[in-house]
Amino acid sequence: MAPELTRLATGIPELDAVLRGGLLRNRIHLIEGRPGTGKTTLGLRYLIEGIKAGDSCLYLTLSESADELRATAHNHGWSLDGIDLVEMLPLPPGAPAPQTILLPTESELSELVDRLAERVERSGAARVVIDSMVEIRLLARDSAHYRRQIIALRQRLTQMGASVLLLDDVTSDPPDFDLQSAAHGVIALEQMERSFGAARRRLRVVKLRGGDFQSGWHDYAILTGQVLVFPSLIAQEHQRDCPALEICSGIERFDALFGGPLTAGSSTMILGPSGVGKTTLALQYALATVRAGHDVGYFNFDESETTLRSRVVAHMGEGEVENDGSNEDGEHPRHFHLRRVNPSRISPGEFIWSVRRLVEDRNARLIIIDSINSYLDIIREEKSLLPQMHELFSYLSNMKVMAIIVGAHSARLDTSKEPDALSIITDNIISLRYYERDNVVHKAICVLKKRQGKHAPDIHALELTEEGVRIGARIDVADREAGASPLEA
Ligand SMILES: Nc1ncnc2c1ncn2[C@@H]1O[C@H](COP(=O)(O)OP(=O)(O)O)[C@@H](O)[C@H]1O
Ligand SMILES: [Mg+2]
Structure with missing residues (x-):
């Protein structure tokens, strides 16, 4: 099999089935969806699966704190042992944070992208999650500036050969096409309120460059301890x-x-x-x-x-x-x-x-x-x-x-x-x-x-x-x- 087609298990077997084998190894995937659709949860499953497979794993969080992530995982009954959990949060003034990379809010986007890439390079991790890209977009002066930085980030991540998940909070319509085109694969998560009862979750593989996948929407559910994906039926x-x-x-x-x-x-x-x-x-x-x-x-x-x-x-x-x-x-x-x-x-x-x-x-x-x-x-x-x-x-x-x-x-x-x-x-x-x-x-x-x-x-x-x-x-x-x-x- 050609090396670019090697697949990587996501930690959710039915999602792997939808992806016809899993994510693309050494490639960048974008997971996009509104807040609460389960991006962070998916990112955690992906790295827990990596640890199981003996991969080194890095979770770079720009929004939630490491403690918040640990609490989420704990509620699911998951252990994050072995995962390198790194916060890159803007700090409140005067707060001591020895484990944290300081990131003044006024810092340049290029500087942030540089730090991100550097941190990934230093870890040498095989699986990387960056949560979330929204914080990066917010620092951009304009779309051309943002696009340049995304391309730079993409280049450095690709050179490293890590298998990366970029999580992105979709806050506007249409979604971020710059990110979509930079990524090799894109998965969109959606949550719909129903007139009565539980919200309905569904996901769709938007693209998977050079790889087969099952198109269309697939329902999924987040239960305590489990993410279940239900591949749609093709009789x-x-x-x-x-x-x-x-x-x-x-x-x-x-x-x-x-x-x-x-x-x-x-x-x-x-x-x-x-x-x-x-x-x-x-x-x-x-x-x-x-x-x-x-x-x-x-x-x-x-x-x-x-x-x-x-x-x-x-x-x-x-x-x-x-x-x-x-x-x-x-x-x-x-x-x-x-x-x-x-x-x-x-x-x-x-x-x-x-x-x-x-x-x-x-x-x-x-x-x-x-x-x-x-x-x-x-x-x-x-x-x-x-x-x-x-x-x-x-x-x-x-x-x-x-x-x-x-x-x-x-x-x-x-x-x-x-x-x-x-x-x-x-x-x-x-x-x-x-x-x-x-x-x-x-x-x-x-x-x-x-x-x-x-x-x-x-x-x-x-x-x-x-x-x-x-x-x-x-x-x-x-x-x-x-x-x-x-x-x-
Ligand atoms: N312990 C749990 N048991 C069941 N569902 C949970 C649990 N923890 C979180 N969830 C569900 O997961 C969703 C949050 O997922 P999350 O990955 O944080 O979303 P995102 O990162 O996209 O904002 C919430 O809608 C919540 O209902
Ligand atoms: Mg999140």
Whole structure:
């Protein structure tokens, strides 16, 4: 491999995946974003990873003090041992600071750049972080002056052969193009407030000179002790060959109505109003899949933890249910993976990533999303609903996973509106509904669409019992008029 293409791990494996291997060794990268987007955090991860790899590491801070940085790292549970932490702060008058390079505020920009470069040269560090460039820009008289200094800094840093991260606080639009063009690679961090819930973070590789990377936006999250990046999904990059799989619901009458089993790679929408039995029917397939010895991922956006757990345990039995990854135990591998998702806190990228983990790490063959309505709320703001869902369904299909999507709708099916609009891109549609007779509310079920094979066109009575779903007799006009109970087969 040519030396300029050697890659360097960032300390965040999924970011390395987005960068198709990592940052460019011996090159300068710019990390830009507004205050609070996580630049400093990224810089710390990068150097901690360097120490792990045996590199000498230098953190030059022009904004936060070394103590503040140590406190941040401490809160994350990270140690900065081994990292050369150097403050280059403007000093309050008279303050003693033996470890600090004195920097009078009125000093020339060229002098500062000189000191910075000198400090890096002296350290001979392999990995360097400069936090942040804003302090340098503030000292510039004008843009030509600034540009000259940036070019000078770039030259000296490049000569040293260090792998440098320049952190830059973006305080204006457009961003600093001088810095962008001086750097070999640029990563932009963004934070968006949502109308409700946690802020949404996403990042994008703007450029990586002479290197491949995954373009577009990728969601990320900063948790205590962890920076998680969720590379966006490209369905066509994923393919899986695995044995054919067919799963019957286990309810004979329903399988007859549906015209056979669910097949690997198919997607099925279960639509109906609240409380009609959509989840119960979906869990029926989950149970059958688990009994066939396969893993199931069940993503629940709606119900509270305890209600949901007791419902699932009633169907599966305690031994099969693994709850949010917390009580997995090696002796009894559990096949049913219950994931409670809080729609106001998760990003679409993170959700898709957790689906992928179950598919790729646990070989899950059935994924249930219950319900899609709450999920739609998260992505509706971005107006990329159908493309995103399409990518997810294509991915599941390529991976030979069965998908069941539960969708609530209040009225008659209207395929111009969500979630019904989604039914256009699913293979099968099962519709559940209420109807009234003799002042009593009854339930009915029918299959509206099946892409492969034939289904029965009939509408049947539906009843929910302790054991799950029960399908009654065919409902037709004659029955209704005679007033016979539709469940008396
Ligand atoms: N211990 C922590 N646990 C979780 N999140 C944290 C923790 N410490 C900082 N953060 C998050 O990291 C962000 C600050 O990142 P930082 O790297 O300082 O941003 P920047 O350098 O871009 O201004 C904040 O939004 C904060 O929510
Ligand atoms: Mg910072």
